[in-house]
Amino acid sequence: MAFPNIKFYYQAAVIAPLLTHLERGNRPQWVTLENLAIKPFLTANLIWLHKRSRPKPTSIPAQVQLALQFRDLHRKKFETAKPLSMATPIEAMTYYIPTFHASPWKERGISHLAQVYESGKLLSFERLQATHNLPHTSQYSYIQLKSLLRAAHTDDITEAKNTEELSIWEQTSLTGKIPLTFKPFSGCYRLILPCQYISGSTSASQWEMDLQTSFTEGRWSSMISSVRKLIKSTPLIEQHQKTIYRWYMVPLHLHKLYPLTSAMCWRCKQDKVSVLHIWWRCPHLIRYWEDIQKIIAEAAGIQLPLDPKTFLLLDIPRGIPTNSKKLLYHVLLMAQKLIARRWKSSETPSIPNLIQEVDTQSMYETSFSKAYTRPSHLSNMRDQWRVWRSSNIQHSSR
Numbered sequence: 001m002a003f004p005n006i007k008f009y010y011q012a013a014v015i016a017p018l019l020t021h022l023e024r025g026n027r028p029q030w031v032t033l034e035n036l037a038i039k040p041f042l043t044a045n046l047i048w049l050h051k052r053s054r055p056k057p058t059s060i061p062a063q064v065q066l067a068l069q070f071r072d073l074h075r076k077k078f079e080t081a082k083p084l085s086m087a088t089p090i091e092a093m094t095y096y097i098p099t100f101h102a103s104p105w106k107e108r109g110i111s112h113l114a115q116v117y118e119s120g121k122l123l124s125f126e127r128l129q130a131t132h133n134l135p136h137t138s139q140y141s142y143i144q145l146k147s148l149l150r151a152a153h154t155d156d157i158t159e160a161k162n163t164e165e166l167s168i169w170e171q172t173s174l175t176g177k178i179p180l181t182f183k184p185f186s187g188c189y190r191l192i193l194p195c196q197y198i199s200g201s202t203s204a205s206q207w208e209m210d211l212q213t214s215f216t217e218g219r220w221s222s223m224i225s226s227v228r229k230l231i232k233s234t235p236l237i238e239q240h241q242k243t244i245y246r247w248y249m250v251p252l253h254l255h256k257l258y259p260l261t262s263a264m265c266w267r268c269k270q271d272k273v274s275v276l277h278i279w280w281r282c283p284h285l286i287r288y289w290e291d292i293q294k295i296i297a298e299a300a301g302i303q304l305p306l307d308p309k310t311f312l313l314l315d316i317p318r319g320i321p322t323n324s325k326k327l328l329y330h331v332l333l334m335a336q337k338l339i340a341r342r343w344k345s346s347e348t349p350s351i352p353n354l355i356q357e358v359d360t361q362s363m364y365e366t367s368f369s370k371a372y373t374r375p376s377h378l379s380n381m382r383d384q385w386r387v388w389r390s391s392n393i394q395h396s397s398r
């Protein structure tokens with residue numbers, strides 16, 4: 001049973017209304033009133049400024065002041081890129097560069113920092129001219145912006161490559177709409193709750209010992225949060241948790257608890273087999289994992305190292321596009337699920353069965369994306385899978 005953390009519950013209740021300030025269009029009356037009180041500043045801009053650079057309006061309402069203060073405490077949970085978020089409005093640059101002229105940029109549709117980046121790189125002035133018809137006179141403000149970003153080490157963003165990887169707050173700022181699935185109060189509470197990182201737990205150290213490696217707290221937490229963010233299927237998220245937390249009892253555990261139970265692998269009959277054997281090293285699984293590696297290479301175009309770190313814990317190499325990552329999470333977690341379904345059985349899961357299950361998952365993801373998000377956002381995982389399926393019908397009967 002989990003009791004709410006009163007301190008974070010209170011902070012979330014104070015922070016959540018700030019999110020409404022990022023919405024455009026039909027906003028409640030209180031947002032207008034709060035903005036009137038701090039005129040000529042705008043709360044939607046102040047949110048993205050660093051504490052040190054943020055102006056202090058004399059008439060700022062107490063609740064906005066407190067909300068900004070609490071949000072600063074948890075800044076890392078709300079923004080993906082450091083030190084400047086891609087959701088920072090171009091207009092907010094005037095607080096960093098007092099002589100910066102934001103109007104020509106805004107008039108030509110460049111409203112946020114995200115629009116001056118492409119694949120993590122700052123666009124050239126010529127490119128911005130070509131795409132947004134930015135006037136020659138803005139070249140000076142471009143140089144000012146570039147040198148500010150360079151000084152802030154933001155001229156090459158490697159952490160947030162596309163909008164799908166941005167946080168809910170950043171997405172809201174860019175689209176002007178809170179995503180339908182995000183409930184501001186409970187969502188903010190979940191965001192600021194101290195993460196239950198697996199790092200330091202018994203299962204983490206056992207995995208690190210088994211795999212002869214060590215992961216930082218950040219690496220563990222990104223393995224967990226990335227799956228939660230990209231996958232909608234609860235059984236698959238649960239599968240990842242169960243694998244990471246070593247929930248399943250393997251023959252060696254069972255034998256220790258119940259000495260009359262055999263410590264042999266139920267597939268290859270090797271004696272005293274541990275977690276890594278049952279999930280990975282068993283000779284009966286070698287072909288299965290190799291086939292899965294091939295499927296991922298063909299369908300997602302990614303050559304994953306045949307390594308239990310990647311295939312079991314989902315410690316994926318950096319730089320993989322979101323849609324391919326989504327697809328390979330589905331394939332790998334379903335592959336694990338099929339092993340779990342045959343627990344204590346001598347049977348090895350089959351590739352046609354795996355393909356069939358991924359087909360179903362891909363269908364669920366599509367229905368979810370149709371119901372809750374913009375179709376362009378989630379459909380590519382299904383498209384990649386469909387293209388591969390239509391060119392590889394023979395796999396289904398292998």
Ligand SMILES: [Zn+2]
Binds near residue numbers: 266267
């Ligand atoms: Zn075995």
